[in-house]
Amino acid sequence: MSRKGNDAAAAAGGTVRRATIKDVAEAAGVSRSTASRALTGRGYVATDVRERVLDAARELRYVPDATARYLKQQVSLSLGVLVSDLRNSFYARLAAGAGAAARGQGYSMVLAEDGGSVEAQLEAAETFVAMRVAGVVVTPVSADVSTYLSRHRIPVVEVDRQFAAGDVDAVVVDNHHAAQRVTQRLIDLGHRRIALFIDETTWTTGRERHSGYHAALSEAGVPLDPDLVVSSGWDVEAAHAAAVALLQTDRRPTAVFAANNVLAEGVWRAANDLALSIPADVSLVSFDDAPWMSLVTPGLTAVAQDESALGETAVRRLLERIAAPDSAPLTVMMSTKIVDRDSIQAPAAD
């Protein structure tokens, strides 16, 4: 023995080296090549030798170094997932679904948040490139991420919203149609003054939800009142303030369609603060079905997306693309459903 064993070093208080395949090979009295074959199961190894190697590996608690393996094979087993805000249940569930799908396929998930910032998103993308992840699932905030990652030959799937339609895969829902249907529902109940709360119309989500709302009104011959389309900010507070303002006007809407769960929360809080009764004084529907919407009274009628399925599908699509890098980009459309609860009813007679 030319070198002290690990146990001796440990007893001496020295730093314990992690066991490498070389240690395993020496302990089993074989070469590194043979040890590798025994451990990976590729190539010929005599059964007794294989046993010796496996025993040695167990004994030494050998865990192969994934980074070294990647370096040699140039095949990574981790996926990047990049979302806006984990505190938002929508993204949390999306990430949970993605993580589960990844794990199920033997991948691990590197998760990053960008808080909706383009720069933060690019920074995260750069980290993913540096880590040589096998692919990335992203809820994009600009076209730049997909472009950047594609340039670096990293497969991307856009999920929830789409900025690079046609260039990369995407998994989305039919925002236009769902928004139209739910607006239609309000119109059918007799509503004519229907407000839309929306944060952003430059993303596909916002744009399509807006157009769906618009389409439903047009089709019913209800004139579009620009004052009823409220572009509040991103967060609950902004939506809350905007809702308080709108709901206090003398000709307030009889119904509100909130284009996402954050906006719905703002409107809900505003109605509560103003002691307006939902749905008696004002009906409320939401795009996105957040957990709280089934807990409050009345429960909120909402367009529900299966966020987990969104994440899972995105990961599955990503792995398909990794397997077939040159196939044409696909946009997968997931279904939504309207969950009927008790936050909408016919408007009070004037």
Add this chain to the structure above:
Amino acid sequence: MSRKGNDAAAAAGGTVRRATIKDVAEAAGVSRSTASRALTGRGYVATDVRERVLDAARELRYVPDATARYLKQQVSLSLGVLVSDLRNSFYARLAAGAGAAARGQGYSMVLAEDGGSVEAQLEAAETFVAMRVAGVVVTPVSADVSTYLSRHRIPVVEVDRQFAAGDVDAVVVDNHHAAQRVTQRLIDLGHRRIALFIDETTWTTGRERHSGYHAALSEAGVPLDPDLVVSSGWDVEAAHAAAVALLQTDRRPTAVFAANNVLAEGVWRAANDLALSIPADVSLVSFDDAPWMSLVTPGLTAVAQDESALGETAVRRLLERIAAPDSAPLTVMMSTKIVDRDSIQAPAAD
């Protein structure tokens, strides 16, 4: 030139190799060593040479391979974060805090979920070892994770609950004290029949919350009624079923203390289903303050933990330990506060 450039290869439809430091060095007309020095900023490089190298790197869109760097330096820049369930806002916020802190210190976060399963948790730990993460933050479900990771020389911080007290660092809250205070609050209002909903008393969280409840009752001389301590299962449905059963008995409790947000949701739903008014018919307090608790009417009085701070602190502690591997393990106690809302009041006179 002995080899085709990338552009030519791209034009020919061939696979484009990612630029390596060797490519950068050649493009700048220097050796790999010099290129490395210019890029990392360690060691002497003439200013004009540095410029040339940096230009070449930009030109070739060079992004250093983090795995290769790790292999050489044996210093990893990713952290493992292992939680039970991202769909639970508690864990989501914890993970968000951890991720933010990690990113702030230049680390990226590898996130895994174990769904509360010991085996899944160990599997995730094994992945972390294989990936050679610099450290792990975990909400443990057994002592095995910490033991396993420690054996592999990977620093661990237990967060929320503690299984390896004294052996590894931990970030927790004073469950006993907080539970005692909130139970005391109910007693002070005049409640004597106070139910405790709890899922598990083998974890520190459950055990301590139980003991705090117990302590408050003892101190007030209220006899402990074992029928009022409900060990329901993990999920909302189980808690809901148990709560429906309990709240229908003729001598139902005048107040319920739910030991976490999931149980609180079960109890809340049960009360609603039974048309019991909170707090008139039954008072309800929760350990954990979930987002929905401020949206429902009445708002739920709850013991609030700052989940983000929990995650951030755990990561900070982890990095401290990485910096000083031989310092004594520390248990950091975070504060809680009771947020008063409207779900508790004095019991109705018998």
Add this chain to the structure above:
DNA sequence: CTCATGGGCGAGATCGTTCCCATATGCCAA
């Protein structure tokens, strides 16, 4: 007996990076 075949094993190259070391030059003090 020869030669092809296939099982079994090890030497050494390789992935992309860093880092130690050797070498070289210019400058200043002894």
Add this chain to the structure above:
DNA sequence: TTGGCATATGGGAACGATCTCGCCCATGAG
């Protein structure tokens, strides 16, 4: 002049795995 020091650069060896070779040995067919 010599020695020492700071600056500047390149050669080559790692890090830990995998993988391509090439070699050896049985076995069995011709």
